[in-house]
Amino acid sequence: MLFTATLPLLLMQQAPAENVDWDAEFGVEEVARDPETGEIPVEPYEQSNANAGATPFDGEAMAAHFGGREGIRRIADRFTDLSFSDPRVAGIFAGHDEVRFRRTIFEQFCYILNAGCDYTGRDMRSSHSGLGSRKADLNAIVENLQQAMREEDVPFAAQNRFLAKLAPMSRDIVER
Amino acid sequence: MIKTIWPPAPAVATLALALIPAPLAAQDTTSTAEEPARAEGFAEYNAKLLLTNAVSTIDGASGGGISNWATIAGRQESRGIGVQAHVTAVLLPDYFYQSHGVALGIADRVELSYARQNFDTQDVGAALGIGQGYVLNQDVFGAKVRLLGDLVYGDPLVPQVSLGVQYKHNLDGAVAAAVGAADDDGVDVTLSATKLFLSHSLLVNAAARLTKANQNGLLGFGSVADDDYSLQFEGAVAYQFSRRFVIGGEFRSKPDNLGLGEDDWFDLFAAYAPTDNITLTAAYADLGSIATFTGQRGAFLQAQVAF
Ligand code: HEM
Numbered sequence: 001m002l003f004t005a006t007l008p009l010l011l012m013q014q015a016p017a018e019n020v021d022w023d024a025e026f027g028v029e030e031v032a033r034d035p036e037t038g039e040i041p042v043e044p045y046e047q048s049n050a051n052a053g054a055t056p057f058d059g060e061a062m063a064a065h066f067g068g069r070e071g072i073r074r075i076a077d078r079f080t081d082l083s084f085s086d087p088r089v090a091g092i093f094a095g096h097d098e099v100r101f102r103r104t105i106f107e108q109f110c111y112i113l114n115a116g117c118d119y120t121g122r123d124m125r126s127s128h129s130g131l132g133s134r135k136a137d138l139n140a141i142v143e144n145l146q147q148a149m150r151e152e153d154v155p156f157a158a159q160n161r162f163l164a165k166l167a168p169m170s171r172d173i174v175e176r
Numbered sequence: 177m178i179k180t181i182w183p184p185a186p187a188v189a190t191l192a193l194a195l196i197p198a199p200l201a202a203q204d205t206t207s208t209a210e211e212p213a214r215a216e217g218f219a220e221y222n223a224k225l226l227l228t229n230a231v232s233t234i235d236g237a238s239g240g241g242i243s244n245w246a247t248i249a250g251r252q253e254s255r256g257i258g259v260q261a262h263v264t265a266v267l268l269p270d271y272f273y274q275s276h277g278v279a280l281g282i283a284d285r286v287e288l289s290y291a292r293q294n295f296d297t298q299d300v301g302a303a304l305g306i307g308q309g310y311v312l313n314q315d316v317f318g319a320k321v322r323l324l325g326d327l328v329y330g331d332p333l334v335p336q337v338s339l340g341v342q343y344k345h346n347l348d349g350a351v352a353a354a355v356g357a358a359d360d361d362g363v364d365v366t367l368s369a370t371k372l373f374l375s376h377s378l379l380v381n382a383a384a385r386l387t388k389a390n391q392n393g394l395l396g397f398g399s400v401a402d403d404d405y406s407l408q409f410e411g412a413v414a415y416q417f418s419r420r421f422v423i424g425g426e427f428r429s430k431p432d433n434l435g436l437g438e439d440d441w442f443d444l445f446a447a448y449a450p451t452d453n454i455t456l457t458a459a460y461a462d463l464g465s466i467a468t469f470t471g472q473r474g475a476f477l478q479a480q481v482a483f
Contacts, residue, residue: 088221135284136223136253138329143225146419156418157377164374170329176254 039100045122052108052119053172054165063115065158066149072115076106078148088140092131112165125172135174142166222452222483223253226419228327228372229281229482231447231457232262234392235342236277236291237318239368240426241459241476242441243410244383246338246370248322249289250281251453251482257282260482266461268474272296277316287340289318295394300469306351312394313347320366328372335371335380342366344393355467356434357396358403362388372416379424381412390434391466399433406431420449439464443476455480 023030031040045051057063066072080102084093104121111119121127142163149159230238230247238260239245250258258281266273277291293314301310320340327336342364346352349360368383385408388398398404408431414424423446432438445459459476466472 134254135326135329136221136255139223139225139253156416160374160377160416164332167329167374168332170326171331174329 033099037099037103039103040097042100042122045126047120049111049119051121051123052111053124053169054112056112056114057161057165058114060114062158062161063113065154066109066113066115066162067152067154069110069115069117071152071154072110072113073106075145075148075152075154076109077102078151079145080105082144082147083141086140086144089137092133092137109162113162123172124169128173129175132175133173134176135170138170138174222251223256224251224258224284225328226449226452227416227422227447227455229258229260231455231478232260232264232277232279232289232291232480234264234266234273234275234291234293235316235318235344235364236262236275236279236289237320237340237342237366238279238281238287238289239383240381240412240414240424241443241445241457241461241478242428243381243412243426244320244340244366244368244385245381245412246322246325246336246368246383247327248281248284248287248320248338249279249482250287252281253284255283258284258483260480262478262480264476264478266463266474266476268463268466268472270300270469270472271298271466279318285322287318287320287338289316289320291316291318293392293394297467300467304467306354310351312351314393315345315347316342316393317345318342325369325371327370328374332371332373332375335369337367337369340364340366340368344389344397346393346396349396352390352396355390355395355436356399356401357390358398358400359388360396362393362397364389366410368410377416379412379414379416379422381410383410384408385410387431388433389431390436391430391438395434395436395467397433399435401435402431402433406433414445414447422447436468437465437470445476453481453483455482 033040084098107117107119110117229249229251230245233239233242233244237244238247238249249260252258261278263276273295275291275293279287279289281287295312297310302308318340320338322336322338325334325336344362346360352360364385364387366383366385370381372379386405387408388405390396408429410428412424412426414422416422426443428441430438430440441463443459443461445457447455447457449455457478461474461476463472
């Protein structure tokens, strides 16, 4: 019924000229992904492990609980997939660079878990400013991470020890 | 009629597509079926982490079973109004206690609660001359406001701190007066600090309560001899075994205004969330001496639903 109602609208619509550049018309700027990394370049910033927002664990125990670098990779990948497809935070993640996120979140986890990585991403405050995240969004993200860790059989106490490193970052992430 | 190129044909086509029943449109759009629960809703979804709305105290406020926590009831955060409702039973050697109530959590900031307490004196009623199976009743209206801090996030050493008031109205004033209580209603003021120490999977709660209540108010407030407020302490420690399961212990000190040998309370509890909205609690509670009948230890059971 609604379809029939919109049909006349469709038919009455004057066809746009063939050669309209819609991107220019709507001010869409082309974002070129780096051909090598597949990432969208970001504004230059100073790289430092301090940007990870937490000091790494001592020793190898935590990395072992997370299945070493391979396990951490799977957890970071799963966390990225879950978060970018999560309807609860869809509005925040939409349009952001999933390729870059996948890489930097892995580096951050790997660095904090002392599994032998450096973090090359931005600090938590500048990478989250303006996203308008609320505590409910943070909780959604934490649930996604918990699911990813659970699927890799990370013991619950170790999950919590890792979350303890991330939890204080709420001060830089939650905006309202 | 439509002279301008706005809205452009593609937009209208998309609109038309969106109006076609889902199966057709679905081919074109990937998994937008469950559109953001993020809408400007009144209540969004289960916005709180599991179990962080806590269970319901016998006074109706969110917390442990007997100690007041700084938590706010309901499963909503800053943009929602959460609600939780509970039924509690405590089976004791000489008494049967039952209570039920509801609590609203507004924007994870303010909690408003109500609980009705029914205390069946069973055989003790006859022994005390108030009648076999006489039931003492009380209404408790509570308000709690989160002052600062966060249960889970933020500075790991700064707890969530809340200030609460509870107005307790004993519905059996005659009995309260007969045992020597000065009043049949009273106000408690609570200050609670609660933190989940994630690095140890441990929740710790400490609370102070200004009160005149005798046996929580079921035997009235104050006494003719001692009608002053006293400062009491409540504590809880709980270990998180999983997102859904915790085991802990609680303590609550109490005044003995009536000189009946009123004891402090203890319990050991296990709380389990079979779904995101249900919490089941079972505890072994030691309530000591109640109205001179000592050794009141037994099972505390609670079912709670929260949204
Ligand atoms: C403690 C929790 C969190 C951690 C550890 C974390 C970590 C990160 C990291 C490492 C990056 C990459 C920074 C870079 O590109 O240089 C990032 C970006 C991002 N995060 Fe988070 N995040 C957290 C919470 C959240 C929350 C609650 C949201 C919103 C629901 C969110 C949304 C985003 C988005 C959209 C980006 C991409 C920003 C951009 O493309 O410019 N994050 N996060």
